[in-house]
Amino acid sequence: MITSQDIKAAALRMGADIVGIGSIDRWKDAPIQMDPRQIMPNAKSVIALGFRVLRGSLRGVEEGTFFSNYSSMGYGGITYLYMPMTVINLSKMIEDAGFEAVPYGHQSDWRAIDNLGYMKPEFSRPVAPGKAAPDVMVNLRIAGYLCGLGEIGYSKMLLTPEFGPRQRIGIIITELELEPDPIMEPGTLCNRCMACVRECPGGCIPADKTVKANINGREIEWADVDMVKCDITFGGAEVCKEGEVGDYVKGRTDRKPSSISPFYHKNKFLYNSGQAVCGAKGCTRACMVSLEKRGVLKNKFENPFRQKKLWSVDWSQPPFDNGYVAPYEGLDSVNSRVKHDDSKTD
Numbered sequence: 001m002i003t004s005q006d007i008k009a010a011a012l013r014m015g016a017d018i019v020g021i022g023s024i025d026r027w028k029d030a031p032i033q034m035d036p037r038q039i040m041p042n043a044k045s046v047i048a049l050g051f052r053v054l055r056g057s058l059r060g061v062e063e064g065t066f067f068s069n070y071s072s073m074g075y076g077g078i079t080y081l082y083m084p085m086t087v088i089n090l091s092k093m094i095e096d097a098g099f100e101a102v103p104y105g106h107q108s109d110w111r112a113i114d115n116l117g118y119m120k121p122e123f124s125r126p127v128a129p130g131k132a133a134p135d136v137m138v139n140l141r142i143a144g145y146l147c148g149l150g151e152i153g154y155s156k157m158l159l160t161p162e163f164g165p166r167q168r169i170g171i172i173i174t175e176l177e178l179e180p181d182p183i184m185e186p187g188t189l190c191n192r193c194m195a196c197v198r199e200c201p202g203g204c205i206p207a208d209k210t211v212k213a214n215i216n217g218r219e220i221e222w223a224d225v226d227m228v229k230c231d232i233t234f235g236g237a238e239v240c241k242e243g244e245v246g247d248y249v250k251g252r253t254d255r256k257p258s259s260i261s262p263f264y265h266k267n268k269f270l271y272n273s274g275q276a277v278c279g280a281k282g283c284t285r286a287c288m289v290s291l292e293k294r295g296v297l298k299n300k301f302e303n304p305f306r307q308k309k310l311w312s313v314d315w316s317q318p319p320f321d322n323g324y325v326a327p328y329e330g331l332d333s334v335n336s337r338v339k340h341d342d343s344k345t346d
């Protein structure tokens with residue numbers, strides 16, 4: 001019989017960084033649109049796999065020089081490539097043992113509810129009474145908590161003892177009955193230091209307003225994060241003041257680049273995502289810096305992450321001249337700007 005130990009050893013071998021298991025009864029209070037039993041009524045267990053966001057993926061945003069790496073290697077590459085491969089391979093192992101397994105990554109675009117948890121109008125309908133409207137969206141951070149990987153921090157992020165807020169979660173819902181892991185006591189990692197609140201560039205994480213949710217019979221509290229504001233800030237945008245006309249986001253004249261974006265226009269997506277100009281400045285970077293300073297994370301580094309004062313862009317000023325000279329500047333070359341029609345290159 002396949003055991004929890006077998007599953008964990010295989011998951012780590014296949015590329016997950018952390019693994020936890022929750023029995024399906026822990027989802028007894030889940031809203032119908034987020035309930036894994038709506039996907040697999042016979043489910044006995046949920047396996048949560050955590051994939052670290054490399055601290056180095058955040059380095060370029062911290063320096064203000066290399067933003068695409070967090071979006072691609074720290075988000076899209078994990079979410080749309082590495083994680084699906086691992087949850088699919090682990091599911092194969094479970095199905096080889098004769099138990100059905102649902103590999104579950106990020107299929108958010110098809111979910112019936114929006115970012116705020118409301119039903120999307122005229123999106124889908126239940127196929128029978130008592131069923132959720134497709135697609136169900138199992139909350140992956142909550143799954144991480146219910147599988148014993150970590151706790152929900154004040155910022156609403158899943159914090160783990162290994163990486164703090166620095167991971168993405170994939171799950172497997174299965175008929176296989178497995179020994180569950182203990183759930184982490186809230187307050188184990190998050191000490192309400194409020195670094196996430198202070199450093200969120202959009203002021204999206206309020207210090208004085210929280211929401212409470214009943215999760216597996218326990219009341220869990222986190223900040224009432226302004227998701228609409230976060231969505232705008234995350235992409236490096238700011239709402240224009242009255243009378244201003246912006247062109248940062250295509251088709252939106254009410255958006256201009258904010259002090260955390262050095263880009264004149266919002267760039268195109270990478271791996272179906274790429275809005276991470278903010279680099280999760282408050283909810284991930286500030287939180288990680290705080291947890292690392294307290295020495296409570298297992299993933300230790302020789303040097304502190306934050307080594308200099310944080311940068312910001314003053315859009316009212318002309319850009320800095322960094323002295324860059326293009327390689328062919330001044331040369332008698334076919335690639336010299338004077339002979340070259342730049343509009344034909346990418």
Ligand code: SF4
Binds near residue numbers: 154156189190197
């Ligand atoms: S920054 Fe501090 S308050 Fe915010 S989630 Fe992290 S540990 Fe909790």
Ligand code: SF4
Binds near residue numbers: 282
């Ligand atoms: S992603 Fe950025 S804007 Fe959103 S809560 Fe985190 S720090 Fe704030």
